[in-house]
Amino acid sequence: MKTVPTTIVGDAYTSSHHWNLLCDLVDLDNRMAGQQGEIEGAALVKDAFESHGLRDASITEFEIPGWWRGSSSLTVERERTHEFDAQHETVALPGTPSGDVSAELIDVGDGLPEDFENADVEGKIVMASSLTPDEYGRWIHRGEKYGAAVRGGAAGFLFRNHLDGNLPPTGSIGNEDGSGDIPAVGVSKEVGHRLVRYCEDGEPTARLTVDCRNEPTNSRNIEAVVGPETDEEVLVTAHVDAHDVGEGANDNGVGTVLVAEIGRLLVEMEDELDTKVRCLVFGAEEVGLYGAYHWAETHDLDSVKCIFNMDGAGYSRTADVYTHGFEPIGDAFAEVRDELGVPVEINAGIRPHSDHWPFVQNGVAGAQARSIADDSGRGWGHTHGDTLDKLDRRDLRDLAVVFTAGVVKLADGSREISSKPVAEVRDATIEQGYEEGMRNAGNWPFEGDEAETTAGAMAKGDR
Structure with a gap:
């Protein structure tokens, strides 16, 4: 079994x-x-790859539907006029169109499918919580709640945070080829609590205004390689883009810098690698996985032994690896856990909401690496609170050791990691309850009796 030398540790x-x-x-x-910040971030990553000694560092551009934030506000009439327009109260959701709508405000609670079935949302401004109850059995993504509001004929959408701190949540709701259908903003838990109280006494009149800009722009992927020139390669990935309301320290600054660090450590033991490792940092994950889809659509996926994608790591040092049912990946990290004597959670479940998904939906072996945190949902992620002060460099060091050790094992020539038929991935996705939500959000990628994937059917948002 391949192990990381103690000098590297x-x-x-x-x-x-x-x-x-x-x-x-x-x-x-x-x-x-x-x-501009994503452009400069890509340059920083490429410079890091080159300074660490990785080969063939490059940046590749591709077109995406761009979105620029303007102003947004919510005004509610209830005995007096209440206006919420500060950044700690409301933020527009990326991909929203501009708009100015006045309508009755209705709260649909957690925004579960049955909540929408039991509510008349046509012509109204609909508010749903960011929470999915633990006992529900599957996560209801923001995009699914927004999609249900759109299909119900709503005039606008409010996404209220379920966590304290005057932190309105953000997250993309745009369509594959442009803006969403109705104006949408996130509101803080504190504003949401007040609005729920107003709705309990009836349906108050509200006015939602959003000013923004939607037009095409370019994003970029950054990559470099280490190890022998084999036909097969292991992808080590993350995404450099982040939501504009915070620093993007955890989501996904941590993943990005871990890609560079793993690459640096692998350069030091390059002669011991059996398989080429490609360090690959995607752009435009948060608005539709565009970078990952672009790479998957422009490369031969038969050459990818597996993808190891880091997204959601950073708030602790305990690694959490979702294997999507690819047992050899789980076996590799079980060995890491035993050899290093550190906790590593291993889950066989599907997570169709990050940059590994364009590969996994095509049958490529893939994992998402996270870390265990106590916060419910995203915690500080997708809010103004995603800042550097929440992180500890000691956690990054621990995760770098665990993830590097795992990548070395994935690159071991004696470890066979086979792809799966797309139909098998589809069936697992259905069995784990994701089909309804993905169809409701408009990103179900499997169609036809042979379950051929339609990779262009973008899985919207920040997964």
Whole structure:
């Protein structure tokens, strides 16, 4: 079994390369897909790849439907006029169209399918919580709730946070080829609590105004390689873009810098690698997985042994790896857990909401790596609170060791990791309850009796 030499482990536990790069990324202030900060972030990542000794570092551009934030506000009439227009109260959801709508306001609770079935939302401004009850059995994504409001004929959409802190949540609701259908904003838990109280006494009149810009722009992928020139390769991935309301420190600055750090550590043991490793940082994940889909559509996926995607790591040092039912990946991280004597959670479940998904939906072996945190839902993610002060460089060091050790095992020539028929991936996705939600959100990728994928049917948003 391939293991990481103790000298490499020692290097990882004293490294600050990832922390320094993370500081540089958050200091860009805004890494929204297709905007200047993402361009500069891509350049920083490429520079890191080159300085760490990886080969063939490059940046590839591709077109996306861009979105630029303007102003937004919500006004509610109840005995007096209440206006919510501060950034700690409301933020427009990326992909929303501009609009100015006045209508009755209705709260549909958690926004479960049955909540919409039992409500008349036509012509109204609909509000749904960001929470999915633990006992419901599957996660109801923001896009599904927005999609249900659109199909019901709603005039506008409010997404209220279920976590404290005056932190309105953001997240994309755009369509594959442009803006969404109705204006949409996130509101803080505190504003949402007040609005729920108003709705309990009837359906107050509200006015939702959103000013923004929707037009095409370019995003970019950054990549470099380490290891032998084999026909087969292991992809180690994350995404460089982030929502503009915060620093994007955790989502997904942590994943981005871990890709660079893993690459750096692998360069030090390059002669021991059996398989080429491609360090690949995608653009435009948060607005539709565009970078991952672009790469998947323009490369031969038969050459990909597996993809190891880091998204959601950083708020602790305990790794959490979702294998999508590819047992050899789970076996690799079980070995890491036993050899290093550290906790590593391994889950066989499907997670169709990040950059590994364009590969997994095509049968490519893939995993999403996260870390266990106590916060419900995204925690600070997708809010103004996603900032560097929430993170600890010691967690990054621990995760770098675990993830590097896992990648070395995935690249082991004696470890066979086979792809799966697309129909098998489809069936697992259905069995785990994702079909209804993905269809409701407009991103179900499997069609036809042979379950051929339609990779162009973008899985919208931040998965």
